[in-house]
Amino acid sequence: xxxxxxxxxxxxxxxxxxxxxxxxxxxxxxxxxxxxxxxxxxxxxxxxxxxxxxxxxxxxxxxxxxxxxxxxxxxxxxxxxxxxxxxxxxxxxxxxxxxxxxxxxxxxxxxxxxxxxxxxxxxxxxxxxxxxxxxxxxxxxxxxxxxxxxxxxxxxxxxxxxxxxxxxxxxxxxxxxxxxxxxxxxxxxxxxxxxxxxxxxxxxxxxxxxxxxxxxxxxxxxxxxxxxxxxxxxxxxxxxxxxxxxxxxxxxxxxxxxxxxxxxxxxxxxxxxxxxxxxxxxxxxxxxxxxxxxxxxxxxxxxxxxxxxxxxxxxx
Numbered sequence: 171x172x173x174x175x176x177x178x179x180x181x182x183x184x185x186x187x188x189x190x191x192x193x194x195x196x197x198x199x200x201x202x203x204x205x206x207x208x209x210x211x212x213x214x215x216x217x218x219x220x221x222x223x224x225x226x227x228x229x230x231x232x233x234x235x236x237x238x239x240x241x242x243x244x245x246x247x248x249x250x251x252x253x254x255x256x257x258x259x260x261x262x263x264x265x266x267x268x269x270x271x272x273x274x275x276x277x278x279x280x281x282x283x284x285x286x287x288x289x290x291x292x293x294x295x296x297x298x299x300x301x302x303x304x305x306x307x308x309x310x311x312x313x314x315x316x317x318x319x320x321x322x323x324x325x326x327x328x329x330x331x332x333x334x335x336x337x338x339x340x341x342x343x344x345x346x347x348x349x350x351x352x353x354x355x356x357x358x359x360x361x362x363x364x365x366x367x368x369x370x371x372x373x374x375x376x377x378x379x380x381x382x383x384x385x386x387x388x389x390x391x392x393x394x395x396x397x398x399x400x401x402x403x404x405x406x407x408x409x410x411x412x413x414x415x416x417x418x419x420x421x422x423x424x425x426x427x428x429x430x431x432x433x434x435x436x437x438x439x440x441x442x443x444x445x446x447x448x449x450x451x452x453x454x455x456x457x458x459x460x461x462x463x464x465x466x467x468x469x470x471x472x473x474x475x476x477x478x479x480x481x482x483x484x485x486x
Contacts, residue, residue, distance in 0.1 A: 280330065281337040285367055288336035292384040293458060294441050296422070298414040299382040300333040300407075303373050307341035312377045315395040319403055328404070332411050333381075338364055340376065381410050385421055385458065389414035425458060434471040448478070 282288035285301070292299040302320070304312040319325055329335055342364065344357030367373075371380055371388065381390040390410035395403065422430070422442070429444040433455060443455035443463065451467040467478060 280326065281335045283337060283339070285336055285338065288334055289382075289384070289386065290457075290459065290461070292334040292382070295334065296384060296418065296442065298333050298389065298411050298418065299336060299380075299384060299386075300329065301336045301338065301371075301380040301382060303338050303340070303368065303376055303378045303380075305340040305376045309376050311395055314397055315377050315379075318397065318400050319395070322400065325404055328408065332408075338367060340364055381407070381414055383414050383418045383421065385418070387417065389417060430458060433465065434474055435469055436471055438471070 281302075282291065288301070289299055304316070306312060306316070340361075342357050342360045344353035344355065344360065346353045347356065373380075375393065377393075377395060379392040380388055381392075383389055390406075390413075392403070392406070425442075430442060431444070432440045432442055434440045441455070441457070441463065443457045445453060446456045446462065447454040453465040453467065455463045455465055457463070467475060470478070
């Protein structure tokens with residue numbers, strides 16, 4: 171009986187506190203702040219044991235980063251940015267065909283202007299990612315780097331074979347997308363995205379060039395540029411690209427232990443992915459960044475069809 175009364179008293183006190191908080195806001199004639207309105211309940215906060223069965227150690231927010239290393243925080247934030255959401259009632263909606271994806275090209279010249287598209291291309295082709303942070307309007311040194319290095323045929327021939335190029339130009343121009351989507355809003359959105367990438371990779375000035383492994387690890391960083399240093403600059407790029415490719419090779423071996431492999435179509439084009447589901451010749455593959463693809467067994471190479479046949483034989 172005492173327990174029941176105590177529980178009732180505690181509930182009344184809690185309710186009274188909530189009511190007092192509400193009355194105080196009404197007296198002040200104000201709406202609740204975003205923090206008050208959307209505050210994470212105590213039982214759902216990281217490390218809380220208040221939920222059913224306890225939630226100790228479950229991290230549901232990055233508001234408190236004190237227990238995480240900077241590298242872990244960066245990886246979590248990067249993953250949050252790269253997540254691709256699907257309709258829970260129709261998880262295959264919008265899923266692309268493997269045959270369509272692997273024949274897609276960058277479309278506009280040798281440089282991607284979208285970081286996400288460039289990184290996905292690097293992942294699919296297994297090449298390091300060369301990311302160039304630049305400002306073609308306000309930085310003379312950026313224009314010098316472009317003219318003395320990136321515009322040279324010898325660099326372009328090498329880069330076309332060895333790396334995926336991404337140019338992130340802070341000279342941003344917005345485009346109108348119709349009613350309610352002004353060019354100014356588009357420009358602000360693009361600038362915010364570029365600033366987020368700049369912060370994510372700790373870019374302190376322009377030009378800065380990063381060499382990333384396809385999984386997003388920074389392998390080399392080049393700040394600024396000294397005029398007439400083309401030969402030295404290109405030599406460093408080549409050496410660092412070899413090292414990045416070796417790092418990626420080890421990463422692929424590790425991913426291979428988790429079921430990832432190269433899937434090849436009947437024209438010799440490949441995508442690095444894991445088989446998620448198979449049914450009557452229809453497959454769903456998932457790439458390392460979570461992107462899901464549909465594929466048909468009949469469109470695969472003879473080697474992949476033989477691999478599937480062997481796997482099916484094991485399960486008979």
